Amino acid sequence: MSGRTYGETSFLPAVLRAGLHYYNRCESREENGGGMILTDNETKVDLLNNEAIAKTIIELLREKPERAVTIGVHGDWGAGKSSILEMIENGLSSDEDVLCIKFNGWRFQGFEDAKIALIEGIVTGLIEKRPLLTQAGMAAKDIFRRIDWLKIARHGGGLAFTAFTGIPTADQVGAVVGTLKGIFADPSKLATQENYDKAIDGVQGLLKPGESKNVPEEIEAFRKAFDDLLKQAGVKQLIVLIDDLDRCLPDTAIETLEAVRLFVFTARTAFIVAADEAMIEYSVRKHFPELPDTTGPRDYARNYLEKLIQIPFRIPALGETETRIYVTLLLIGAELGEDDPAYSALITVARELLKRPWQTAGLDAQTVKTALGDKAGQVQNALTLSDQIGPILASGTQGNPRQIKRFLNTLLLRHQTALARGFGDEVKLPVLAKLMLAERFLSRLFDQIASAAARDPDGRCVDLAALEAAASEEKPAPKAKRAGPKISSTDDTKPTAVPDSEDSAILTEWKAADAIRAWARLTPALAEVDLRPYLFVTKDRKDYFGAASVLGRLAAVVEKLLGPKLAVQAFEGDLKQLVPAEAAQVFEELRGRVMGGDAFDTTPPGIDGLAVLVRAHPTLQANLLDLLEAVPADRCGPWPASGWEGIIKDSDAVARFEKLLQGWSTSQSSFLKTTASAALRTRKGGR
Template sequence: MFLNDQETATDLLYYEAIAKTVVRLIGNTGEAPVTIGVHGDWGAGKSSVLKMTEAAVAKEPKTVCIWFNGWAFEGFEDAKTVVMETIVDELRRARPTSTKVADAAKKLLKRIDWLKIARKAGGLVFTAATGIPTLDQIRHVVDLASSVISSPQDHISMEKLRSAAKEAKDYLKEGKEEAERLPDHIHEFRKEFVQLLDAAEITKLVVIVDDLDRCLPKTAVATLEAIRLFLLVDRTAFVIGADELMIEYAVREHFPDLPPASGPIGYARNYLEKLIQVPFRVPALGPAETRVYITLLLAEAALGSVDGRFLALIEAAREDMRLPWKSRGFDHATVQQACDGAIPQPVGQAQMLAAQVTGILTEGTGGNPRQIKRFLNTLLLREAIAEERGLSSEIATPVLAKIMLAERFYPAFYEQVSKAAAADPRGIVEALGHLEDDVRGVASGGPVPAALEGDWAKNEWARRWAGIDPKLKGVDLRPYVFVTRDKRGVLGGLVAASHLEAIVERLMGPTLTAKGAADDVGRLPAPEAEEILEVICRRIVETDAFLKKPKGVDGIDVIVKKHPGLQRRVIDFLKGLPTEKLGAWAPTSWANTFTDQTVAAEFEALREGWAQSGNAALKTAAELTSKRRGR
């Protein structure tokens, strides 16, 4: 099952209310021009609202709707003239048999061609008032001459010289004559555009601009400047879908010398508010809306968008979301009633999954529809892989979803959890249980793990994540780490490269053999060294025999001495070993390994803990080692 991430005209979120309001507003403005903003974060559903708006506007008589995707024209030399040219061309295509439209469009396109010439001349349009050439203009003429002069003599053709002369002549003639009457030129452009609308017999032109917030600042501002040319033209409406914060950023980047604002609102926000007369904000989804959205997404993927049962679910969902604060979250009774008493199996499965992950996704994604959809795609894919591997019985969807939240939104934290799970012979991360109890105000028995005392307990994201159900206390996380890891590592078998496998075997051998691999280990890049370390730690853990010094401990010492940045990983490995099973080797095998003072202090604290343990052999070895260090 795959959930399409493209914008859709199928309303799963009851955004139709926003689209209908936009259409009604356009209709109520009469002939007056209007600019409407549909704002929201990336993935909030702006494009879907715009698609619904386009579909509704297209039904209006004598109305032409043009869709312009700013991102599609990223990289064009002059986005401003591209916007203008696109609008004129689309109007001409809307009335292909009209000679009046063709003639009016031709006049406008000629004016746009002049703007291109002025643009090529180095921004003459914007300095016409002073009559003084800009550096860009001078640079253009210099570049033009240099391109000819720099050619080897035998490669200068008469055609190249004629082209250079013609371009320079056009610059001197067209630029100077047109620049002297720039205000008239803009006025004539708007006048001829009205004539084009008259020729096309259009009562309203609606231009929908999407993905403007994905553009580079230069393209975004150029598109807005082109829209500004039409602001005083009657019978035009622009609907702009963009994250207003990204547009403000584009304005600040494009006009870096703006003075500080004298009032509470900055110049970048003032620019946007002057351009966009009516803003709409697409809201984030709450828990009830998220549950409905997940159910409908999965039901549509399973049944199809034209299936009568799915259409019945859509109607029931709209009624449920009409007053979201009263919503029951699309519960079993609501769905059963919509399906005439018999819930299809795919819909039942969708309901179950929605109930399991709604809380996690609402919290983790901030109610962003695109992030929810992508998260679900990844979740479904991994469950399918687990099923093919015969791991379905080992995987609980809510636990997998919670682990994936950490993977998606806090990779460093996820890595810590996955490594701790791999290092524990039961796959249990004790620190997580303590953290979950701490967040919920529940007292935990036993010593508090160092990870809880450090970053985890103080990190706000980790604490919020730990407070999400289900609890992971006492859960074997190894199957989940195996399913979620996208690269080979401690749970994915041996490293793939044969040269790394050979080094692993040597490091797992006797002391002299392990030390003999030191030079090869020193030549490894850091990621490969870390991968080898993880493989050796996994092999040691898998033996579940720690009374005698396990094979691979000397190899770990070799790796860390050549790659000191991995010292903390070894401390984490040692902390994860079962204290009651450890032999005397644990406190005595690391005489010169931990050169980092912070890590060395952590090892001393760990050794002191061993000295207080009930394991007699470990306790004695730890005490003796501490005494020798004290001398």
């Protein structure tokens, strides 16, 4: 890793002192009304150098303000899309003839039709920000009259009211009355011909004589009325900022995009849509499930988005140096406050470094001291903390700002909890950070380490010591041009440590995984660390001490059964030596591990072990079926419906399993549905 390096033992006391002093300062700030939590709101303060994207978009908008344009700001969850929208709005605030309106479809979800909410929100925002429009009288009334017409047409499935040739239904009249803001106070009383006539008269009053009478013509008339409204408002360019679209349900997201399409050809109107491309493509596929065979769902979804978004901007993930600078700025900003002039000066220096991140290792102590001047002494502990956890975060958070903030918040709050409970001096922040990376990105590894350490009298994991020793002897792979995540994705490093014949099954598994070896190479080493205080402070996730004390020697059996399929199959003979009560205890622990996970699209760790355990102890077939009945079928891959030959064999158990297959054959999971249907056909054919 680039940047300052520290010996594995020499820096730990410094981190401990820095962490304790840092938290003492935080606690005193909280007493004065301050807080230590790093907020996750959109911001106008650019710590990521994303202002370049915002400036580029602003220049693009100013270049031809009369042109209708749709711009996409794309990035992963938490990449900084909302902040870029804030910067765009802030950058355009001085242009009196440019009007920015923000729309958040997520807030309206479930309360209002998304199309109408966007259309009405734009018009209402325009009139609110241009009060003189209320004096325009007819123009404002005309546009709202047409919005009311669209509301009713939308509710009636697009049927124009002049097409009513008979008496409408009570439901239609009720919808009309509600939309017209109370022509009648109680729709249930509309039971007479006279009242029906009044309702229809009210609807017809929405349109002037001779105006358009069908949906296409009315939409075109709305566009013209909207254009007239812009002219009377004196708006050179209207810019609509749409945020949180990727948080919406698929139907809401698509309806909002369809409403944008209504304005695509309206001059002087620009839309900036901030959304995760993958989530929008998913929404398109869900909204249009029955696509022609000649068009793949992924291609159609991508084409749909590309046709609507004319100019896409993609926010890149942070590299290693960028992450370290970002962490430093976050922690120093938490100490000084965003409005401090010294902090603003430091941000200016950081932006210069971020222009060429390949030429710098980050914000070193001297650079920070020069930028902050007299304030440097206040942030020394934050800088020390950043030096120690910055490299770890750069390796494991995928360069995602939100993940970095969440990680830091969890790290600091857990350490503060340890301080409050009286064992804070036994929890060192770099060690906790490394363990939390495993907890977040390599959950199975973390579970294995935690279970072993909880059982060990010294709180250590023997296999971890062997792993770190083997990993330290490897030559790391050359860094790519753009530093990216190494822990949560497959590493390019080739294993140089060949598994020893005496290695345990768990150690063999670890040595074979590139991501685990990459994690093991991170400093500090954990081989000689008593991990029990760290496991205790992470009890919000799982109590490893409870499992270890209850299971005793069976905890090792459970860990073996969580291994790969070939390894657990070789363990069947040993499982037969367990008495029924022990087998049931092991089953329950494995069941808890399986159901405690959140990913069921692939075979969860422990399922292969359960299969071998039930084959060795057939009395557990009913327990296995209880588990299969409890899994969330709509989120499952094909695994529940196959692989149980010779395991589920008693007549009662077979009947229960076939009933499960019947239910799965209609599941919303296409993989499980297909596999279950095939299994049913095979069983029927074999009779």
